[in-house]
Amino acid sequence: MPIKEPSRARDDVGSNSIDSVTMGKSLRADARRNRERILDVATKVFATEGLDVPIDEIANRAGLGVGTVYRHFPTKEELFEAVVFRFKQRLIDKAMEMLEHDDPGPAFFNFLSLIVREGMGNKALIAALASGMDIHRPLSGISLDFRNALGELLNRAQLAGSVRNDIQVTDITAILCGVVRTLEYNDDYGLSERILSVVCDGLRGRCNL
Amino acid sequence: MPIKEPSRARDDVGSNSIDSVTMGKSLRADARRNRERILDVATKVFATEGLDVPIDEIANRAGLGVGTVYRHFPTKEELFEAVVFRFKQRLIDKAMEMLEHDDPGPAFFNFLSLIVREGMGNKALIAALASGMDIHRPLSGISLDFRNALGELLNRAQLAGSVRNDIQVTDITAILCGVVRTLEYNDDYGLSERILSVVCDGLRGRCNL
Amino acid sequence: MPIKEPSRARDDVGSNSIDSVTMGKSLRADARRNRERILDVATKVFATEGLDVPIDEIANRAGLGVGTVYRHFPTKEELFEAVVFRFKQRLIDKAMEMLEHDDPGPAFFNFLSLIVREGMGNKALIAALASGMDIHRPLSGISLDFRNALGELLNRAQLAGSVRNDIQVTDITAILCGVVRTLEYNDDYGLSERILSVVCDGLRGRCNL
Amino acid sequence: MPIKEPSRARDDVGSNSIDSVTMGKSLRADARRNRERILDVATKVFATEGLDVPIDEIANRAGLGVGTVYRHFPTKEELFEAVVFRFKQRLIDKAMEMLEHDDPGPAFFNFLSLIVREGMGNKALIAALASGMDIHRPLSGISLDFRNALGELLNRAQLAGSVRNDIQVTDITAILCGVVRTLEYNDDYGLSERILSVVCDGLRGRCNL
DNA sequence: TATGAATGAGCATTCATTCAT
DNA sequence: AATGAATGAATGCTCATTCAT
Structure with missing residues (x-):
């Protein structure tokens, strides 16, 4: 599944071959390092402070x-999306791992649990998940991938009879989003546990009335 | 600089109908009407556009x-709180009705359903519920009332065996908040129905593990 | 010396004689009482808080x-001028007393001392004196009276040889204004004493190079 | 939100003249020029119109x-303080000069005269001096320096017997402030001369009582 | 390519003054 | 005559984004 980087031009090839030999490589490495640094800082800052931090602040903290x-990021929004990209990429990786190693049911539910754990108090991840919910704009590449990974986990869990059959991927992303946003201002551990248990129980299927 | 409270209440009308005709509190009536108008506009605008709308916009739309x-509202925040107040007041009223007329289980679950329906796509209500979640500041009057009403419904439902016993009110407000926020950008009816059903099932109690 | 009230219209006489008989008198009394109350409050508030207090605040405190x-005062400025009027009127009265009862020298210097004492920390009086200094707008009636009273004191003191002959009234008002403004943020008693003594010494006349 | 100091100084030029031609610190130069321009405008505007000029106005006039x-100045107050800084710095320099070159008495009195001349009609300088008078907040660096310079002049003048011994620096700043404020709306030359002479005479010491 | 200076629209809030009742 | 509601210009300040160096 090819994951395209979000719109990062890189149209300088060809003629500047000399540069590439003399010092181009190092410049590019520098640039890449800067890009990473910015992303690191933005990730942390967005996570802890939310999306309202001024870009200046991020630049400063990144030195x-x-x-x-x-x-690197022509727009604040694009910076945020890059952060989202990372989050989702990491989660997708986890999903892949679980798909390979775990039984369908546990794989699915553990994944949910993982997300909740990571999302707790992480305003950036919360916003990331929420942004994937906006029905009005089409899912960008990574969000699609994320949804697909989740769908895979869900499918197998449903085939194994561990999850209600009427549930759709969108429902899961929605629920995740909700649970995680719920915990935005509330890091009480018991709370997240109980909510997760309610949701998981609900997903397993109804048994009374 | 101390901010003076904006001349609330004094809504005892009734017998002075003659006054109202001759020269009575009509200015007051005007003011009250304006206050209502502002609240109406703010409610709608906050609901559809979120909390970022400038006050000027609200003023304009209210003419x-x-x-x-x-x-009327010395601070944007106070305006928002007044909007929240209304929302919660209305919901509390509904809760009271349900407490009186319905059986414990249905009362509780119908109330949840009601909130979800009202909150769908309503950024203001969402923010309202979310603001009640912030563990860092104590609940204001109306939010307390709201929580109490919800607690009452929950209690009775638990006594009637319709809801898991380990669930606490805070869990419910959290879940509601989450569900409703989930639907912020998504008014697909099926979605909300399914999520609600998952949550309600989960709340009823686990049956398989 | 006729002192004219600062532009306070009072053009309702004649035809409303009936009103004056039935209830007019009391209304006028009411109005006059209100006017006094406003002036009292404004005097105190301007004195302690300065000229930046909003009119609403004054109205509130006056009930x-x-x-x-x-x-009563079509403009904030006119209100302030009325306050100034009072201050200066009171000072003029004092000046008159001193003119009658005291010897020329002491009368003059005691008057200065009095003003300094009254002006210390009284932002309104300070502004009042300062407003009288503005060369760009003509002296209003009361300020003229005030200056004249001061001039009288000065004259006699000069004739008695207690004050340098080259000094003019304007110099005195200016000096007073300065001394009093000096003490605006500084209520240390020794300070005002010393300053006053320097100024008075200086006024008495030079004795060394 | 932490406010970062506006990139002061670094005024070591000289040898890098080549740099300045090719591509040197010209941006920095631009910025410095702007900073100066802002200060110039602010100085003039504050001086002539007082502290109430909107920042927008200053920005406009500075183009x-x-x-x-x-x-450059994160706060209106900081801008004003920078203006004050300049004024006081210049005055301190003058004081230093006088300390070196003039006899104690004349040095002191000429300095007073200088300040009065500069402060006449200069609302900014007046406010600057006044701000140094506010007993409620401790003196900032430059104001302290200013006071010290003045203190030095005073001391020497007192040792030389040119000024009354009971006078303290604070008295002088207070008097200066007062005299200068006195002349805020009044640029009549004779007036300031006479006031100054009165004050100076007073400072020299009493000779009659 | 990196830098950070400049820009200016945008926003919350205040307050003198007017006006309907 | 009194009231206080309405008005809206004005102001300090922020921050995303552009641009010259």
Whole structure:
């Protein structure tokens, strides 16, 4: 499944071959390092402070100028999306692992649990999941991938009879989003446990009335 | 600089109908009407656009000057709280009705359903419920009332055996908040139905593990 | 010396004689009482908080509506001028007393001392004196009277040889204004004493190079 | 939100003249020029119109955007303080000169005269001096320096017998502040001369009682 | 390519003054 | 005459984004 980087131009090849030999490589490495640094900082900052932090703040904490941030991410939104990209990529990896190693039911439910654990108090992940919910704009590449991975887990769990059959992937993303947002202002551990248990029970299927 | 409370209440009308005709509290009536208008507009605008709408916008849409809005609600936050107040008041009323007329189980679950229906796509209600979740500041009057009403419904449902006993009110408000936020950008009816059913099932109690 | 009230219209006489008989007198009394109350409050508030207090605040503290304040004083500035009027009137009275009862020298210097004492920490009086200094707008009636009273004291003190002959009234008002403003943020008693003594010494006349 | 200091100093030029031609610190130079321009404008505007001029006005007159002004001076107050800084710095320099070159007495009195001349009609300087008088907040760096310079002048003048011994520095700043404020609306030259002479005479010491 | 200076629209809030009742 | 509601211009300040160096 090819994952396309979100719109990051890189149209400088060809003529600057000399540069590439003399110092181009190192520049590119520098740039890549900066990009990573920005993402790291943005990830942490968005996670802890939410989306309202000014870009200047992020640039500062990354030890870079604003201009540099904007060179890599032409828009605050795009920066955020890149952060989202990372989150989802990591989660997708986890999903893949679980798909390979675990039994269908546990794989699915453990994945949910994982997300909840990671999302607790992480405003960026919360916003990331929420942004994937917006029905009004089409799912970007990574979100699609994420949904597909989740769908895979769900499917197998349903085939194994561990999850109600009427449930759709969207329902799961929605529920995840909800649970995780629920915990935005509330890191009481018992709470998340109980909510997760309610949701999982509900997903397993009704048994009374 | 101390902010003076914006001349609330004094809504005892009735017998002074003659006064109202001759020269009575009609200015007061005007003011009250404006206040209502502001609240109406704010409710709608906050609901559809979120909390970021400028006060000027609200004033404009209400056909009033900014100053008038600020006279009634000295702070944007207070305006929002007034909107929240209304929402919660209405929900509390509904809860009371259900407490009186319905059986414990249905009363509880119907109330959840009601909230979900009302909250769907309503950013203001969502924010309202979310604001009640912030563990860091104590519940204000109406939010307390709301929680109490919900607690009452939950209690009776638990006594009647319709809801798991380990569930607490906070869990419910959290779940509601989550579900409703989930549907912020998504008004697909089937979705909300399924999520609700999952949650309700989960709340009823586990039957398989 | 006729002192004219600062532009306070009072053009309702004649035809409303009936009103004056039935209830007019009491209304006028009411109005006059309100006017006094506003002035009292404004005097105190301007003195302690400075000229930046909103008119609403004054109206509130006076237990009246803003409209009432504006009825009596069509402009914030006019209100302030009325306050100034009072201050200066009182000072003029004192000056008159001193003119009658005290010797020329002491009369003059005691008067200065009095003003300094009254002006210390009284932002309104300070502003009042300062407003009288503005060369760009002509002296209003009371300020003229005040200056004249001061001039009288000065004259006699000069004739008695207690004050340098080259000093003019304006110099005195200016100096007073300065001394009093000096003490605006500084209520240390010794300070005002010393400053006063320097100024008075200086006024008495030079004795060394 | 932490406010970062506006990139002061670094005024070591000289040898890098080549850099300046090719591509040197010209941006920095631009910024510095803007900073100066803002300060110049603010100085003039504050001086002539007082502290109430909107920042937008200053930005306009400087031909810059508001944001630029705020970049250099994060707060209106800080802008004003920077203006004050300049004034006081210049005065301190003058004081130093006089300390070196003039005899104690004349040095002191000429300094007073200088301040009065500069402060006449200069609302900014007046406010600057006044701000140094506020007993409620401790003196900032430059104001302390200013007071010290003045103290030095005073001391020497007192040792030389040119000034009354009971006078303290605070008295002098207070008097200066007062005299200068006195002249806020009044640029009549004779007036300031006479006031100054009165004050100076007073400071020299009493000779008659 | 990196930098950070400049920009300016945007926003919450205040307050003198007017006006309907 | 009194009231206080309405008005809206004005202001300090923020922050996403552009641009010159």
